[in-house]
Amino acid sequence: MTRLNGKTAVITGGATGIGRAAAKRFIEEGAFVFIFGRRQEALDAAVADLGPRARAVKGSVSDEADLDRLYAAVKAERGTLDIVFANAGAGSPLALGKITAEHIDETFDTNVKGTIFTVQKALPLMGQGGSIILTGSSAGTTGAPAFSAYSASKAAVRNLARTWAEDLKGTGIRVNVLSPGATATELAKEALGEEGQKAYGAMTPLQRMADPAEIAAAAAFLASSDSSFMTASEVAVDGGLAQL
Numbered sequence: 001m002t003r004l005n006g007k008t009a010v011i012t013g014g015a016t017g018i019g020r021a022a023a024k025r026f027i028e029e030g031a032f033v034f035i036f037g038r039r040q041e042a043l044d045a046a047v048a049d050l051g052p053r054a055r056a057v058k059g060s061v062s063d064e065a066d067l068d069r070l071y072a073a074v075k076a077e078r079g080t081l082d083i084v085f086a087n088a089g090a091g092s093p094l095a096l097g098k099i100t101a102e103h104i105d106e107t108f109d110t111n112v113k114g115t116i117f118t119v120q121k122a123l124p125l126m127g128q129g130g131s132i133i134l135t136g137s138s139a140g141t142t143g144a145p146a147f148s149a150y151s152a153s154k155a156a157v158r159n160l161a162r163t164w165a166e167d168l169k170g171t172g173i174r175v176n177v178l179s180p181g182a183t184a185t186e187l188a189k190e191a192l193g194e195e196g197q198k199a200y201g202a203m204t205p206l207q208r209m210a211d212p213a214e215i216a217a218a219a220a221f222l223a224s225s226d227s228s229f230m231t232a233s234e235v236a237v238d239g240g241l242a243q244l
Helices: 017-028 040-050 064-078 101-125 148-167 186-202 212-223
Strands: 008-012 032-037 054-058 083-086 131-135 174-180 234-237
Touching: 008 017, 008 064, 008 101, 017 032, 017 040, 017 083, 017 212, 032 040, 032 064, 040 054, 054 064, 064 101, 083 101, 083 212, 101 131, 101 148, 131 148, 131 212, 148 174, 174 212, 212 234
Parallel strands: 008 032, 008 083, 032 054, 083 131, 131 174, 174 234
Antiparallel strands: none
């Protein structure tokens, strides 16, 4: 398939997990992809695997200067931008009663502030037919024990898409949310182990965790003209977790 032939995409959190799987799928469908992340070693490994239509820029979405460098690189090499997948995210458990200001700041700086500036700074390079994809979460709908900050931040991301669809009227740029459930990323494997992953998978009607490639397939749909009459929507790829 070449649904993204000739398109230029930015994927934050693109070195591993869902972001890397999306970069691979976008390239397979014809796109040129810039991945953005905080760890140079992971970025280098990803680019080596993704091939000549991938570039990497090191930085954090919570640092505006880093985002400026990202988009300067996109402008210098490609001139314009068609797809932004604002995928970078952070979240760790702290139950009510133990939440700290630092924990709130870390989560919201990445998931909310980072998402806002990832998109806002991309807009000068985008135009008619552009697609913005925000990574939400099933936790933004259902909540999750001990994940107050993370769940609230993802609920905020869902509302950003609704608000921005209004702000972007007349531009031809669409914005939608992709909300995964439990996904078998490298981080999940390390954090949960085999038994933990089975337990999380058992919570879904499909009785398993998602493969990152399954989330990437939905991202490719939202990036492409196949979703041309969709904006302000949320696509849940969560095995039914938040739907029942």
